[in-house]
Amino acid sequence: MQLSNYHSHCTFCDGRSNPEDFVRFAIAKGFRAYGFSSHSPLPFETNWNMSAIDMPEYLQEINRLRQKYADRLEIYTGLEIDYLDKTYNASIPYFRELPLDYRIGSIHFLPISTELKEANMVCIDGSFSDYAHSVERYFEGDIRKLVRHYFETTQQMIEAGGIDIIGHIDKIYMNGQKYALFDPEQDWYRKPFEDCLDLARQHQLMVEINTKNLLKKDELYPRKNYLTHIHQLGIPVMVNSDCHYPDLVNDGRTQAFQLLKEAGFTTTRELVNGHWEDLPID
16 A cells, blocks of 8 residues: 555645644655645635745745655645636646646635635535535525536636646535435436546546545545446546645545455556656555
8 A cells, every 4th residue: 555645735725734744744654755735826815725925935845845854755746726717727827837746636616706706706615504505695506506517617627737636526525415405326416527537537637536534424535436437437546635634644545545446446646756657556
């Protein structure tokens, strides 16, 4: 089992500890590689995202740690970059020109206006009360309309490019499943999600197996029953904990690797000396 993690958050965004604490924990647990992926700057300020003014310090600090611990751990610099619309996503020059080792593309916000500010965003990753309010206000109380919009936006993100990894590809179900009408086995959910997976295959992207809520809520992103389908499509995967606390760096990894083996996977994709390689699970 590969001991690595490429999706993590530190105090440069909404993580709860400084970067070096995560590195020390990873080394103590025998990790081979560790990557930082702070929430990228947005056109507006949030409690989650890094401020653009802090980007130089972020890059400098991760590089300092890379040099300091070079004999014990491979350390990589990434970002989790929000797709908002065609004007703001990982493909724009600002993100392409940053000296990053990889880019995770994720969707946390869905704009309901062309003016990109926080008040005009539907947040799919926050509290259920806020989520439910948005479903009522912007989607006529129909969870299926929000799901459709989310997966359509995911397809737009993939088509836009600029990313290496798709983060928590179906996290829309975290809150969506609390609706009586929510049924991920119905075509209104399955078809657009499978279209996203097929598009990911066409663009040769990696899909992360996100374990953030696996032990706490028995939720995996993507859902467990899609792992076999992802394997059949030949999409490369990696296991990430999406941790915000150092002691959760390895959370859910053993369980996720077992699920991957049961789904037919024999490898995960990893950064080795700066290059992506498929390494055996066992």
